[in-house]
Amino acid sequence: MVIIAQETSFDEAEMFELYDSVGWHPWTRDVTRVCRSLANSHLVITARDESGKLLGLARTVSDDEIVCYVQELLVNAQHHGKGIGRRLLEHLKGRYAHCRYFVLTTDHESTPEGPANHAFYRRLDLIEHHEQGLSAFGLRVRDPRSL
Numbered sequence: 254m255v256i257i258a259q260e261t262s263f264d265e266a267e268m269f270e271l272y273d274s275v276g277w278h279p280w281t282r283d284v285t286r287v288c289r290s291l292a293n294s295h296l297v298i299t300a301r302d303e304s305g306k307l308l309g310l311a312r313t314v315s316d317d318e319i320v321c322y323v324q325e326l327l328v329n330a331q332h333h334g335k336g337i338g339r340r341l342l343e344h345l346k347g348r349y350a351h352c353r354y355f356v357l358t359t360d361h362e363s364t365p366e367g368p369a370n371h372a373f374y375r376r377l378d379l380i381e382h383h384e385q386g387l388s389a390f391g392l393r394v395r396d397p398r399s400l
């Protein structure tokens with residue numbers, strides 16, 4: 254059984270294990286900052302098994318009216334392909350259904366992780382900005398190896 258719930262306090266060792274399992278080293282290099290970012294988010298939801306083990310997490314930055322930005326959606330690598338990512342994203346889609354924009358940034362399809370992530374998001378009915386006459390802009394990420 255997988256339990257999806259909102260959480261507001263975060264254990265650094267537990268977060269390290271989750272982020273490390275998917276190889277997100279810029280995050281694991283400063284897990285204290287990761288926990289601060291989680292605490293400052295609009296919403297953090299987790300997926301845990303019946304024993305309480307952390308299986309996955311998603312968080313949002315939002316005004317709860319017009320925009321919901323999904324920043325981070327990850328499932329422990331040992332538990333991929335079990336429907337947990339779908340449960341987390343479906344929860345967020347329902348929670349923020351009233352918002353005009355439901356957006357996220359992910360790796361480009363030409364990168365090693367791109368095809369898997371794009372397949373997942375398309376399966377969950379998300380589409381790329383350019384497919385609806387939109388573009389996304391941002392400042393250049395200063396150092397991709399650190400947060």
Ligand SMILES: CC(C)(COP(=O)(O)OP(=O)(O)OC[C@H]1O[C@@H](n2cnc3c(N)ncnc32)[C@H](O)[C@@H]1OP(=O)(O)O)[C@@H](O)C(=O)NCCC(=O)NCCS
Nearest residue numbers: 275326327328333334335336337338339359369372373376
């Ligand atoms: C992307 C990620 C969150 C998906 O989570 P998951 O729990 O493994 O995915 P699910 O089992 O819920 O899959 C949901 C659907 O997407 C499809 N899907 C997932 N990964 C896929 C892949 N690599 N290729 C094709 N389809 C895929 C599944 O077939 C499934 O379809 P269905 O529900 O219609 O059967 C997970 O792989 C992950 O944590 N990756 C590392 C972190 C990351 O890159 N996060 C996203 C970028 S921010």
